[in-house]
Amino acid sequence: MKRDIYDSDHEAFRKSVREFMERMVIPNLESYAENKAFPREVWLAAGEQGLLGLGIPEEYGGSEAEDFRFAAVLGEETSKVNAALNSCWGIHSDTVVPYFVELATEEQRQRWLPGIASGEILCAIGMTEPGGGSDLAALKTTAVRDGDEWVINGSKTFITNGYSADLVLVAVKTSPEKKARGISLFAVETTLEGFSRGRKLDKVGQDESDTAELFFDNVRVTDAELIGELDHGFIHMMQWLPQERLGSAISNVAHAKQILLETIEYAKDRTAFGQQIGSFQHNKFLLAELVTQIEVAEAFVDKCVLAHTCGELSAIDAAKVKWWAAQTQSEVLDHCVQLYGGYGYMNEYRVARAWRDARVTKIWAGSNEIMKELIGRDLGF
Numbered sequence: 001m002k003r004d005i006y007d008s009d010h011e012a013f014r015k016s017v018r019e020f021m022e023r024m025v026i027p028n029l030e031s032y033a034e035n036k037a038f039p040r041e042v043w044l045a046a047g048e049q050g051l052l053g054l055g056i057p058e059e060y061g062g063s064e065a066e067d068f069r070f071a072a073v074l075g076e077e078t079s080k081v082n083a084a085l086n087s088c089w090g091i092h093s094d095t096v097v098p099y100f101v102e103l104a105t106e107e108q109r110q111r112w113l114p115g116i117a118s119g120e121i122l123c124a125i126g127m128t129e130p131g132g133g134s135d136l137a138a139l140k141t142t143a144v145r146d147g148d149e150w151v152i153n154g155s156k157t158f159i160t161n162g163y164s165a166d167l168v169l170v171a172v173k174t175s176p177e178k179k180a181r182g183i184s185l186f187a188v189e190t191t192l193e194g195f196s197r198g199r200k201l202d203k204v205g206q207d208e209s210d211t212a213e214l215f216f217d218n219v220r221v222t223d224a225e226l227i228g229e230l231d232h233g234f235i236h237m238m239q240w241l242p243q244e245r246l247g248s249a250i251s252n253v254a255h256a257k258q259i260l261l262e263t264i265e266y267a268k269d270r271t272a273f274g275q276q277i278g279s280f281q282h283n284k285f286l287l288a289e290l291v292t293q294i295e296v297a298e299a300f301v302d303k304c305v306l307a308h309t310c311g312e313l314s315a316i317d318a319a320k321v322k323w324w325a326a327q328t329q330s331e332v333l334d335h336c337v338q339l340y341g342g343y344g345y346m347n348e349y350r351v352a353r354a355w356r357d358a359r360v361t362k363i364w365a366g367s368n369e370i371m372k373e374l375i376g377r378d379l380g381f
């Protein structure tokens with residue numbers, strides 16, 4: 001089905017992203033998986049091409065894209081190649097950047113945004129803690145006032161880009177007695193005394209992304225590192241989580257669509273009982289269902305992208321598209337693995353890795369259950 005939300009400028013940008021992937025990323029994917037990280041040179045090259053600063057104004061070194069659809073195109077093209085790359089860049093550019101662009105002071109913008117756009121400053125966001133991620137209001141890391149400074153103590157876990165980040169946006173309790181209304185956000189430079197990180201976590205999928213636990217042991221910051229308003233961190237996060245959730249949905253559908261297209265080709269090439277495996281009626285019908293499922297999901301994602309581009313995407317619609325896209329991806333990729341037979345279970349086959357990579361998307365950025373909780377509450381329950 002022809003999509004109608006992208007114009008020739010977006011398509012030209014898509015072409016340039018593809019060219020970047022072919023030149024810089026695809027030839028080295030094996031080594032990224034082995035090292036459980038994308039090397040800094042990939043970040044710097046992406047920064048040089050303006051891929052990391054789409055949401056950053058030009059005056060701070062960004063490429064200042066006209067609208068969110070450019071970020072959506074970037075998300076699609078990276079996800080087609082490697083879901084983990086999209087996760088790492090997505091956290092850096094789509095999740096963290098808005099806090100700095102929209103909430104930071106002029107001094108803070110000048111201090112960090114140019115490095116974020118160029119890839120010299122790599123970002124992470126620390127919300128989840130070992131004790132829990134779904135119930136953000138219950139987080140336990142604290143920042144306690146001591147003279148002109150704040151002293152941070154606690155830990156965060158499962159943090160994407162955590163092992164290599166230079167700057168972590170950390171959610172902490174500044175007024176614990178006020179629960180959700182007592183959370184603030186601090187930008188913590190990872191060179192600060194008292195900050196440390198654990199090993200790269202050994203994950204089921206998305207091998208190429210570095211994910212780590214972060215520790216804060218009397219880390220001292222000042223008001224110059226406070227992002228947004230004191231005790232308004234929860235509200236700030238609620239404001240920007242929809243963009244992260246939409247980014248996840250864009251990636252899920254693009255990733256699943258790409259693997260499905262490859263599976264259709266496989267089903268044409270592979271034969272059993274003297275015929276193409278795709279031509280067995282069961283498989284033919286299954287593939288017909290899967291392409292329809294993907295196109296329906298894509299149409300919903302496109303509608304949400306357009307709504308977000310106009311500043312009209314509601315938190316509830318973001319929750320709907322996030323869980324729906326994660327679920328669709330999961331179902332489609334599971335069928336793709338089945339269609340590959342034994343090869344579908346071999347790590348050297350892309351379909352197997354894609355299936356592993358996809359699993360986390362039903363858990364992170366607000367699990368599918370939390371998305372349904374939000375939607376259910378909106379229904380009045």
Ligand SMILES: Cc1cc2nc3c(=O)[nH]c(=O)nc-3n(C[C@H](O)[C@H](O)[C@H](O)COP(=O)(O)OP(=O)(O)OC[C@H]3O[C@@H](n4cnc5c(N)ncnc54)[C@H](O)[C@@H]3O)c2cc1C
Binds near residue numbers: 128363
């Ligand atoms: C690879 C990876 C990367 C990640 N990157 C980041 C990152 O960069 N930054 C960050 O802050 N976090 C990150 N996360 C954390 C992620 O967002 C959390 O894992 C997620 O929010 C769930 O929190 P939890 O793991 O503590 O599970 P829990 O909150 O303990 O939930 C456990 C289960 O209970 C369910 N559950 C909880 N509450 C309810 C409820 N009210 N109703 C129904 N079911 C419920 C959940 O859906 C889940 O199935 C990452 C996680 C992974 C795996």
